[in-house]
Amino acid sequence: MTNAKGIVGQPVRLCCGIVLLALLLLSLPVAWAQYPLQYPTSSQVTKDGTAILIEDYANPPLSSAMGGGTYPPPINFQGMLARVNALRSEPANTPLAASRFFVNDLNGILYTLDKTTRKFTPYITFAEVFPHYTTNPGFGAGVVSIAFDPNYAKNGKFYTVHTEDPARDGSPIPSNAHLPGLKVDGYTTTPSVNPPAGTFKNESVLVEWTDTNIKNSTFEGTARELLRVGFYSAIHQMGDVLFDPLAKPGQSDYDNLYISVGDGGAGETPGAPHATPQRLDALNGKILRITPDINLRPKDILSPNGRYRIPSTGSDPNPFVGVSSARGEIFAYGLRNPHRITWDPVTNTLIANDVGLHSWEEIDIITKGANYGYAEREGNEVVIVNEEGKTASQQNPPVPFPDTDLITVVGLDKPVAPVYPAAVYSHEEGDTIGSGFVYRGKLMPQMVGKYIFSDMTTGRLFYTVLAEMIATHGERGKQAPIHEIQIMYKSPYDNSIQAPVKRRMYDIVAEAYAHKDGVPNPDSHDGVLPGWAATVGGWRNKVFTPGPPDPYGVPYGGGRADVRLSMGGDGEIYVMSKSDGMIRRLAAVVTPPPPTSTQTAAH
Template structure:
């Protein structure tokens, strides 16, 4: 049930709803006509398919009223002696079964007994159809309530003739007992029972959890917080549920007729937002609202709601009406032909505290306030469902001084235009000349009909054109080649020291930091620019050090050094920073070191290394502690250890380009073997150098891969 006394400040961050209602329309779509007053907290309105309107007062009295505003002096039912009322407790629901005219049975939902249980009871009318027999009560279902709030309260018969009961989560705040997600609790649920039996009730055999012992079989749907009011669309049996939120969101849920078994998410989710997901399932297991309303907009407790089914030609036909207890805002929500949902604002009167909706025999909609007043809801006739705005341009500025906006023409009325929700003075015309960007809407009013633009016309301002200067490096060398620059869009002008047309010449700018601007202007006068800096640095310098000019073919690989270290060596026999004589071969080889600190700034140093066929201190591998065979090899190359004391630590293969194509640091297990096998199958045919390092020496040998 709505918390009639919960009007607190909500200092909560506003989150955009997936289906948040649009901004307040300047034209109300409905109006409220007062029919009853002086009642005592009328919290439920019901009809039994005749001209009577049954008005349920929270303290425990049901009265009979008529559309002309008269109320019978004798109550239909008075059970104040057994109803525990106050706060969110009381006589909260009334439902007439389809066979009411024959059986005389009807059902109520109230809180009573010492521990304030929710009680679903069956009563009968007396020989006077305007008076029930209060002493023939049959309590067919009792549900313990751990706290005083969140008692639900609504009951209604579906098109399947079964009784549906909305129960709250048991109260307090945040569902501390986790009742809504508890499969064995009847709290926080939509229940569905068969009351056609002479006494008590039965569980319908097609309830979604019948036969599943994890669930109470009465459960039709779960994950509700406090479904204070729900309603069936009498045209198709579809169910609309207005579930009261915790501290941030009010929501409207929807399910097609017969599609039970859903979990609407509370306490894991409030509206679309996570609330307390501890122990919860994946998001896909829950059914989310079709509309949600944020407390940041002044809302606090939703009241549903009935579907407008009176007139199929009405602009609001098929909309489910709801309202908020605190803000007084009325909404209409419907499912569109494409199966998506839309929510529109209907009215925001100067008063609030709406607690219940209902019909009369002719399907006029009524809404009650807990101050004792009940209103009939009338719909304004519309000239058209959408006052569609068009314009001769959707941008203004940059050469476009003004734009003409056009609305459909209607006679004998007044037009009022709005810019971003603010009324435009002296705008009583179907054509408006504007020069300011923003969202434009229009309203037409006459004695015959009214109309409003549902979709604003968005007039955008032509802003500065986005412009980018391309291809300018952050740093560049003074002796680098001139840079050809580009801009996007193309066709603009470059400005800055060192610029000649679209070419930047570092020799002209000299050393330092310089700003380059690219400016572009289109034919309509819209322009933009981009500014970037370039730092011009001195020429780069580099030097190769510690490189002896002569090496033996049989000698060990030579580690090279250069300054600065960030450059790269290249040339015959080079692999990384190492020169391999066996790879380079006999002859004179030129070795390069290239250093490029910034684009356009490259320094190169070179040396010559002569490789001779001579005897070196490197051991002859064929007479050493190792043997390598077969040579030439095709698939596997074997390294055999001939010494028990000398064991290899690393083995690598180097190709003719100086690239290391195989490297392995042997494990203790591999070192203690008698031989090591290298698979050559993936290597191309050609000559390679095998390099074996142990604790004392390095062994090098040329091999052939067939």
């Protein structure tokens, strides 16, 4: 069994691939930035001239969040028009992998998307199958994510995460009244693993599906609940799920499922809940690793609910197996909302995008047993949990950084040195980090090896170089530089424009939202998109607040763009925006024209 004490002192890399890359980096010029150790007062993101052509790809059906009553609810044109959250490809060896994507809408539907016709077909309507299904409140509730089993071509298994409200009326057992191909006999729920402090509200549910005919356009088969986790509040719940893309049958990590779990808002709450992300007896604020197939490695520990195993034998056990009172499922900890995780197969690097509180947005390279500091650290700083929840340098007077950079973790015999982000940006740049991917496609050869990601609220797109991220080694103040991607786009709504022009993603989304009859408040001309955030302003509690301008001095207009990225099996990057309910694609690296006086909002 691996010595947990040794792991927390020195996080273990995923395997030899990343070590070999590190050796290679010793012979290459690698840039990393000595990043500010205090909160900045100006932009730290550079604009190096990189511009990418973005084009419309697909127009999902309109949908609205559930507000009670019958399903589907009427379309709310004051809200987001389709909460498309992710696009996924089934494994390449399946018969339909080349012809379709799977797309989930948080409002309740998992679709298949035909790549030729761009037609959406409901595959599973979660809102009709699960009586306790909920999309409210919060921005992340609903059908959250999907991952395909490595052997999906033969066993038809895939995994989803969705949100339930245990206070809703009726049985939590799924219904097949609207999905006759679903066999519900034998389906049972599992006890909720609730946070150890405070009360809980919503639950995230991990389900294993077995499709008996993977060529069908709608689901036919069985479902099995694997794990149910409760959360202190309705935010920051279970996020992405994925498998190690390099693990082969017979290897220790084969068929292990990685699960990102938010802290449910506990870390920013004074009192006992604050410690939740650092507690090893809680699943909240963690990256988990489990084995869904209980017959694959029968000597591994069976989970408390009997639905999966915990990697605990062989050459690569989970880091806290055998630690008193610790949950064996934990792979890494000290995270706030690592809602999006991705795995670069070329360098064997697991990456999490972790949403910050009020100061810093993080990109973390995830290693086994590592502590990412929250809710004691955010970015390179100590975070102070009070009414404002800001970092130490923003207090009056500023709070000095501790002489010894260690965190005490209950259950471990030594304090732990936190691992710092590989890249980070402040709320001078944006508000909420979205998803990101290391580009390995063919349309943009200039971007290969670069990590492309979004800020959800503002819609800004950025990149950083993966090799530079790896070279930071989790050291404080040593982060990879971040560069802004300029967007080129030809609007389908303006025939006078004959060629793509430089625009903000925020304005592209706002234009489409208006042309789809979206209006944040029909009684006012204020605001261009639904929702509110401090960075962009908008409508909140029936009051409009204008946000600050972007880093180039141009106002946003009010409301959230809600932009996320996905990578298809083709290696290309797709852009989902909830507010206007659109899917677009990054199509090519181009040379932007020089700005003119008529392009003031094109930054």
